[in-house]
Amino acid sequence: MSLRSPLGAVLGTGAARGAVHHWWVQRVSAVALVPLGLWLLISLLSLPLGDYVAVVNWVARGWNPVLLVLLIGAAAWHSRLGVQVVIEDYVHGAGLKTASLLLSAGAHLLVAALGIYAVLRIALRSIG
Amino acid sequence: MGARPLSPHLGIYRFMHTMSLSILHRFTGVALAAGLVVLAWWLLALAGGETAYGVALGWLGAWPVKLLLFALLCAFLYHLANGLRHLLWDLGLGLEKHEARRSAWVVVAAVVVAIGLFGYLLFCPAGPQP
Numbered sequence: 001m002s003l004r005s006p007l008g009a010v011l012g013t014g015a016a017r018g019a020v021h022h023w024w025v026q027r028v029s030a031v032a033l034v035p036l037g038l039w040l041l042i043s044l045l046s047l048p049l050g051d052y053v054a055v056v057n058w059v060a061r062g063w064n065p066v067l068l069v070l071l072i073g074a075a076a077w078h079s080r081l082g083v084q085v086v087i088e089d090y091v092h093g094a095g096l097k098t099a100s101l102l103l104s105a106g107a108h109l110l111v112a113a114l115g116i117y118a119v120l121r122i123a124l125r126s127i128g
Numbered sequence: 129m130g131a132r133p134l135s136p137h138l139g140i141y142r143f144m145h146t147m148s149l150s151i152l153h154r155f156t157g158v159a160l161a162a163g164l165v166v167l168a169w170w171l172l173a174l175a176g177g178e179t180a181y182g183v184a185l186g187w188l189g190a191w192p193v194k195l196l197l198f199a200l201l202c203a204f205l206y207h208l209a210n211g212l213r214h215l216l217w218d219l220g221l222g223l224e225k226h227e228a229r230r231s232a233w234v235v236v237a238a239v240v241v242a243i244g245l246f247g248y249l250l251f252c253p254a255g256p257q258p
Contacts, residue, residue, distance in 0.1 A: 027215065027218060030211055030214075030215060031215065034208065034211075034212070037204065037208060038208075041201075041204065045246070045249060045250070049185070050185060052174075052178045052181050052182070055174060055181075056174060059171070059174065068171075072164075072167070072168070075160075075164050075167075076164060079157070079160065079161040079164055082154075082157045082158075082161070083157075083158060083161055086154060086157075086158060108161075111164055111165055111168045112168075114168045114172055115164075115167060115168035115171050115172075117172075117175075118168065118171035118172040118174065118175040119171055119175075121175040122171075122174060122175050
């Protein structure tokens, strides 16, 4: 039997192992983001960013679209968890806190979906 | 709320330089959340075709935006370096007070060097200058 209320489960707040899961996922995504983040940084710095064709080809080439999707997923997840803690600490009042948490979760999901959609669109277009 | 006993909060502790690193970690984390939006927007513009990408480049190439992007780079480097420090703590390493204070200075030094290096690469174009 779970001691977690259904609302608590939805919000990702409250007791009963939610915190351990939060802690663990934040660390796993952090570890993944070390190589992925450095890879993106070095790639962006070595790319001729003003050259549309070169940048599109880079996004579509080899493992790059896969790494970009993984990066966006890990970064959005990590960011969602981090921003959640900041909201829990600094936004007061149950209503405003809940609204902020939902807004942040939704915004992170939307940004991740848009970013992944853009990568796939570029990568698949160059195949088709 | 006011009458209930509370655990010790920030205001009760003497300020230590390690505290500013902790605060900066949160601050740069939130800034990087905004950076993720920029990354997604840039990729969407790229997917939208050459014209859309040109418009995005026009925005990203403007000087105030360039400075913000450089600030984002600094935020990334700091969050990365201090994040590694956090991960070492999670492994149970460097938790003694004197160790945590020393690793704080290591992070600051590493980030200053990295920012200097990337700043040089970005703002000083390669090749001999006249």
